[in-house]
Amino acid sequence: MSDYYSILGVSKTASAIEIKSAFRKLVKIYHPDKNPNNPNSKKIFEDILHAYNTLINPNSRKRYDILKEEPAKKFVKSHPNQFRQRGQKEWSDNEEELKRRDYYKKQYQHATKTSKADFSKPTYNDYKYILFAMPIAVALLMLIITMFSAEPETNFNTSAKSTNKTIQIKNSSKWDALVILFDKNTNSYINQAYIKNSDSFNLTLLSQTELYMKCVLGINTTGNKVEFTTNHVSGFDSILQYQNYKTLPIVFNNDSVKKMYISYIVEDDSLNKKYISNELDFFEK
Numbered sequence: 001m002s003d004y005y006s007i008l009g010v011s012k013t014a015s016a017i018e019i020k021s022a023f024r025k026l027v028k029i030y031h032p033d034k035n036p037n038n039p040n041s042k043k044i045f046e047d048i049l050h051a052y053n054t055l056i057n058p059n060s061r062k063r064y065d066i067l068k069e070e071p072a073k074k075f076v077k078s079h080p081n082q083f084r085q086r087g088q089k090e091w092s093d094n095e096e097e098l099k100r101r102d103y104y105k106k107q108y109q110h111a112t113k114t115s116k117a118d119f120s121k122p123t124y125n126d127y128k129y130i131l132f133a134m135p136i137a138v139a140l141l142m143l144i145i146t147m148f149s150a151e152p153e154t155n156f157n158t159s160a161k162s163t164n165k166t167i168q169i170k171n172s173s174k175w176d177a178l179v180i181l182f183d184k185n186t187n188s189y190i191n192q193a194y195i196k197n198s199d200s201f202n203l204t205l206l207s208q209t210e211l212y213m214k215c216v217l218g219i220n221t222t223g224n225k226v227e228f229t230t231n232h233v234s235g236f237d238s239i240l241q242y243q244n245y246k247t248l249p250i251v252f253n254n255d256s257v258k259k260m261y262i263s264y265i266v267e268d269d270s271l272n273k274k275y276i277s278n279e280l281d282f283f284e285k
Helices: 004-008 016-030 041-056 058-077 095-120 124-148 279-283
Strands: 165-171 176-183 189-195 200-205 210-219 227-229 232-234 238-244 257-262
Touching: 004 016, 004 041, 004 095, 016 041, 016 095, 041 058, 165 176, 165 189, 176 227, 189 200, 189 227, 210 257, 238 279
Parallel strands: 165 257
Antiparallel strands: 165 200, 176 189, 176 210, 210 238, 227 232
16 A cells, blocks of 8 residues: 555644645646656656545545554564564555655655756746846836926826917915916817915916916815816815906917916905806806
């Protein structure tokens, strides 16, 4: 009878966890797919699998232990003149089993050496993947650095070439602001910018010489993306005020830079009250 404990390389008192761990290690080494050039790999793997299925089940393991002990007892009785020293292990395996055990031991040592040799020498493909991945990693790192070091959040497109006409928007209020710019002549949407309180933003325009702005003041503590659509403003936790400066156009004339300041408008301020808008008028073109 084969010694399943020796096949798996565990002791007779091994726990189920130890048996599973030993089985997984042997599968990685002796699986037929790992040894296509070894004609005996299938037989070796079947022995390992049979040993594992027997020992992992408590009932079959118990029956195996009982059957394993009986021939051992017979062997000892049939050799009454053989005495073993104190602490010496009592072997009951026959010569065939010892040869099998020695074969597994040599196979395991050979596979271990081969595995270590494979891992110690990187292949050409390993270097190729490293060289390919390094530029991507550097590009991602630069992108992250750019994102975290950027100016206040904005939806403006600043990649276009300018004609030296710049509008400087300063949020001098204590609230967050969403500024939307429109062409005065066509009432067409130009662009928008979300400017946090006490921040500023510079926008280089293309060909517009006369425009006006609308502004929404609100609170954004959750860090949501604030943006304007044709009939809705999203992202604010709460909106404090709509402002509509359609009757106050921004005219450049010969100026190349215009400065705009955003402030919280109090309703009883007679000078600025006319720029306070309700939601319906705010979205009307």
